[in-house]
Amino acid sequence: xxxVTQIPAALSVPEGENLVLNCSFTDSAIxxxxxxxxxxxxxxxxxLLIQSSQREQTxxxxxxSLDKSSGRSTLYIxxxxxxxxxxxxxxxxxxxxxKVIFGPGTSLSVIP
Amino acid sequence: DAGITQSPRHKVxxxxxxxxxxxxxxxxxxxxxxxxxxxxxxxxxxHYSYGVKDTxxxxxxxxxxxxxxxxxxxxLTLESATSSQTSVYFCAIRxxxxxxxxxxxxxxxxxxT
Numbered sequence: 001x002x003x004v005t006q007i008p009a010a011l012s013v014p015e016g017e018n019l020v021l022n023c024s025f026t027d028s029a030i031x032x033x034x035x036x037x038x039x040x041x042x043x044x045x046x047x048l049l050i051q052s053s054q055r056e057q058t059x060x061x062x063x064x065s066l067d068k069s070s071g072r073s074t075l076y077i078x079x080x081x082x083x084x085x086x087x088x089x090x091x092x093x094x095x096x097x098x099k100v101i102f103g104p105g106t107s108l109s110v111i112p
Numbered sequence: 113d114a115g116i117t118q119s120p121r122h123k124v125x126x127x128x129x130x131x132x133x134x135x136x137x138x139x140x141x142x143x144x145x146x147x148x149x150x151x152x153x154x155x156x157x158x159h160y161s162y163g164v165k166d167t168x169x170x171x172x173x174x175x176x177x178x179x180x181x182x183x184x185x186x187x188l189t190l191e192s193a194t195s196s197q198t199s200v201y202f203c204a205i206r207x208x209x210x211x212x213x214x215x216x217x218x219x220x221x222x223x224x225t
Contacts, residue, residue: 034212034213034214036216042218043216044202046213049212089154103154
């Protein structure tokens with residue numbers, strides 16, 4: 001059974017710092033991995049999706065990497081801003097109909 | 113914006129009553145999903161649909177049923193609500209361009225008293 005973990009559970013950084021969020025999964029037979037952002041009381045916003053054949057994806061200040069063999073993905077946020085404060089979740093897609101397994105999330109706080 | 117709406121957005125109901133949550137999408141997506149989100153458990157899949165009248169169970173389907181009679185609507189029903197079903201429920205669709213990305217609705221906060 002696929003299990004997804006995220007470390008750290010919470011992170012507080014000063015504005016402007018570069019940071020890395022980690023996602024680990026137990027079964028490397030995945031189809032894709034998706035990173036989401038969730039603001040308090042809101043739904044999930046898709047940030048990046050990496051297909052199993054890809055190593056990384058970039059969008060603006062965000063860069064996500066995928067290492068299937070080691071069961072890891074990282075989300076790199078450059079030059080963090082207070083508006084980046086949110087919970088970040090990774091989700092691993094595999095099997096039929098793209099059912100995904102979510103990690104518990106990392107709560108990020110960027111201090112002005 | 114993947115054109116997903118959920119209704120109601122908030123609901124308080126009593127134990128033992130039936131409850132139906134609605135997910136509506138405007139872009140003719142084939143795949144739709146219902147999740148619940150709880151502290152300490154994260155997001156868990158309840159049921160999903162891969163077409164009109166084609167549905168299947170997720171990891172936490174007990175106590176829930178679904179129906180999809182039209183492409184645009186995916187209904188989640190709690191036949192007899194229990195306090196353990198107090199949660200935030202999210203609907204999602206797959207792929208605005210046929211790809212695997214999932215896009216989520218705004219959520220429904222359900223409280224069972």
